[in-house]
Amino acid sequence: MNINEFKLERYFAIHEFSAKYLLSPSDCESLTMQELIEKADQESLDLWNNLKLGYTESKGHPLLREEIAKLYNHTSAEDVITIVPEEGIFITMHALLEQGDHVIIIDPAYQSLVEIPRAIGCSITNWRVEERSQKWHLDLEYLEKNINTDTKMIVLNFPHNPTGYLPTIEEFHRIIEIARQHDLYLFSDEMYWLLDHQEGTGLPAAADAYKKGISLFGLSKTFSLPGLRLGWLATREDELLKKISVLKDYTTICGSAPSEILAIMALRQKEDILKANKDRIRENLAAARSFFTKRDNLFTWLEPRGGSTAFVRLNPKYDVEELCENIVQEKSIMIVPGGIFDYAGNYFRIGLGRNDFKTILHELEEYFDQLA
Ligand SMILES: Cc1ncc(COP(=O)(O)O)c(C=O)c1O
Structure with a gap:
């Protein structure tokens, strides 16, 4: 079978268990x-x-x-x-x-x-x-x-x-x-x-x-x-x-x-698990909307209508691959750039389903405010 490497899975394999924070996971906070x-x-x-x-x-x-x-x-x-x-x-x-x-x-x-x-x-x-x-x-x-x-x-x-x-x-x-x-x-x-x-x-x-x-x-x-x-x-x-x-x-x-x-x-x-996840996603979504629209010189916020991810566009003045690489090196925060999905246009994915989402945004504030 002549198949290409699964870019997203390989990217996670590098960073998922070594970076301190993950901004881009697609799953919701795991249950114990x-x-x-x-x-x-x-x-x-x-x-x-x-x-x-x-x-x-x-x-x-x-x-x-x-x-x-x-x-x-x-x-x-x-x-x-x-x-x-x-x-x-x-x-x-x-x-x-x-x-x-x-x-x-x-x-x-x-x-x-x-x-x-x-x-x-x-x-x-x-x-x-x-x-x-x-x-x-x-x-x-x-x-x-x-x-x-x-x-x-x-x-x-x-x-x-x-x-x-x-x-x-x-x-x-x-x-x-x-x-x-x-x-x-x-x-x-x-x-x-x-x-x-x-x-x-x-x-x-x-x-x-x-x-x-x-x-x-x-x-x-x-x-x-x-x-x-x-x-x-x-x-x-x-x-x-x-x-x-x-x-x-x-x-x-x-x-x-x-x-x-x-x-x-x-x-x-089902009812309990779904409610907890939907409540968390809505809360994180509000935080994300506010974070990215506040920095509209850097980002274009594109409201998701469902699921646990969003795709944010970075100002073309900056290269998204380079930004994600710098952030994981300097802040130990993993962000998935859009190129991993073979999708051109300077986007990156964020995951809205995890408990530490707002903490990660907070960790990124200074970095982005210096960049702008
Ligand atoms: C759209 C989509 N389909 C299928 C899968 C595969 O699910 P699993 O990793 O549980 O096998 C994923 C995982 O991220 C996904 O996002």
């Missing part, structure tokens, strides 16, 4: 075992205490798949297979795509969404989330115009990492309509699902909204549990699910037994 267990219901505690550390069912623990299915309206436990989120991208792309297929992919993208189709030999159209009048924008006409007879799939990621772009519900349905008219698969990376910033702006899952929709979700971001390495694919396309199962036998075979039980516990605490 104690926090999760403390609020667990009796049935999951019994499952935990009596857990045998054997192999698990390949599609995922039946009780876990039942809990997962409760998140969806038209998608049942039978339509779900558990995977590691990143594995879900790898497997689905391999299950559906062949050399010569054309795929339209949101851009910038979490790299595997574009890199795996490229490595398979697909032709790719980058569908750019772009800045228009200081707002993130995605052009639906561009999508329609670029569909051709080889187009097999559209790849979405809403709420979008890194911009925090979220279409309106009407726009989302329009995308589905376009996919339906052309009989295309819709791979919808929903890793930041349910993290909408304003009530009533959240989107339905693609698996619920469209028969050829495939939803990827998991516990890494919205549920504060990236260390469980637990996610799932949901789709009502039975044949596709079978193909995915076949491929999973060559990757992980089945999930981790302790993670499955901890995942059941977490899903049953």
Whole structure:
């Protein structure tokens, strides 16, 4: 397989465990075992205490798949297979795509969404989330115009990492309509699902909204549990699910037994976990908005509408790669520059889900004020 290095993952590998502070993580503050267990219901505690550390069912623990299915309206436990989120991208792309297929992919993208189709030999159209009048924008006409007879799939990621772009519900349905008219698969990376910033702006899952929709979700971001390495694919396309199962036998075979039980516990605490994360994101968002708009000679603030990240534009007088390098060297604060997403334009990502976000902004005040 001829595949390029995953730039974001390599960047994190250098700095994540050596820098004192991280300004750009995309996950929300991780839960501790104690926090999760403390609020667990009796049935999951019994499952935990009596857990045998054997192999698990390949599609995922039946009780876990039942809990997962409760998140969806038209998608049942039978339509779900558990995977590691990143594995879900790898497997689905391999299950559906062949050399010569054309795929339209949101851009910038979490790299595997574009890199795996490229490595398979697909032709790719980058569908750019772009800045228009200081707002993130995605052009639906561009999508329609670029569909051709080889187009097999559209790849979405809403709420979008890194911009925090979220279409309106009407726009989302329009995308589905376009996919339906052309009989295309819709791979919808929903890793930041349910993290909408304003009530009533959240989107339905693609698996619920469209028969050829495939939803990827998991516990890494919205549920504060990236260390469980637990996610799932949901789709009502039975044949596709079978193909995915076949491929999973060559990757992980089945999930981790302790993670499955901890995942059941977490899903049953959904309301509490979601509230804590949304409250923290809103608080950090207000701090970020104030910090960056106050320094509008250096930055352009682009309001995110969902998820746990934002993409800030740096004045072109300064080079963003150089700035991030200097800051990690001088202040031990890691910031991810936009080039890591192969996205030109002097942007950097900030992560809004962590407890120390405001402390890091405070640490940066003097640095930026001297720069200006
Ligand atoms: C959009 C998107 N999809 C998939 C993933 C992969 O999730 P995980 O790291 O839990 O495998 C990430 C992680 O950052 C992501 O941002």
